[in-house]
Amino acid sequence: MSCSGAFDIHPYDVNIKGETGINAKQMAIIEKQFANKDTLRVAFISDTHLWLSDAKDQVADVNKRNVALGQRLTFNIPEKARKRHSRISLFYEVGTCDLYIRSMFQDSSIPLKDILGLSIGLKFYTL
Secondary structure, three states, rough: OOOOOOOOOOOOOOOOOOOOOOOHHHHHHHHOOOOOOOOOOOOOOOOOOHHHHHHHHHHHHHHEEEEEEEEEEEOOOOHHHOOOEEEEEEEEEEEEEEEHHHHHOOOOEEEEEEOOOEEEEEEEOOO
């Protein structure tokens, strides 16, 4: 006995009646807003099982929490020595969030090194 042809279902086969192409539209907005900036911070939120409009509280929460301090040193490459890059930046950032700070004050056994994060990196500016 075979099930061939009995079911023709796919979980992603749906009839969308609302707006489509949302990701492409949002990416265009982000690219326009950050065209003249050199930093874009991204927060990854797990599947909320909510509508996008319901996630506004989560996004607002992420935006208010982070505390960071850092520095960037940029070196211009002389035009004669340029091959693929015009500048190179070295950067560092030390950061934490309000929940970690609160935890440390509530539990004095938590050392400062456990609530701080350190980022170090290079950024290459292409021609």
